[in-house]
Amino acid sequence: MQEVYGNEMELVRLPFPETGEGERKMHTASTTTLAQKENEMNLEVSHLKVYPNPTDNSFNLLYSSENDKETFYSVRDILGKEMASGTLRPNVVAEINSSVFKNGIYFITLIQNNKLVEKKKLIIMK
Structure with a gap:
């Protein structure tokens, strides 16, 4: 299991059951793993x-x-x-x-x- 970082906001278009259209802001997790974070920080x-x-x-x-x-x-x-x-x-x-x-x-x-x-x-x- 990899540890995942991030809590980015993204505009997602979701259909509402009544009208079939609409917009909502949702939290999405980034795909940055712990290993990638360590590499970014130049850790050995x-x-x-x-x-x-x-x-x-x-x-x-x-x-x-x-x-x-x-x-x-x-x-x-x-x-x-x-x-x-x-x-x-x-x-x-x-x-x-x-x-x-x-x-x-x-x-x-x-x-x-x-x-x-x-x-x-x-x-x-x-």
Whole structure:
């Protein structure tokens, strides 16, 4: 499923049942996808793999990118408490110990050059 942006106004001619003619302004969604928005903003293509997910005692982060810059990661619980953080090198697997994490949903964010690069969900089930 692609995320779609837009809320443009367009004049659409619709037939009214009584007279067969008329005009109405209607909202139409644009076909700009998230990927197209990222390309327009000249964002770098990146991919974060989180596995296994769901997990119990540890999980791996694999970050692939077009550049070789170090990227900061943060793992936060549903309330925003930071549970783990560090740096990732592209195309190098990082194993994260989650043995002290409680069951629940966690959010992993990647930051590069003070910009959000990617965000993923992680589920801990013990």
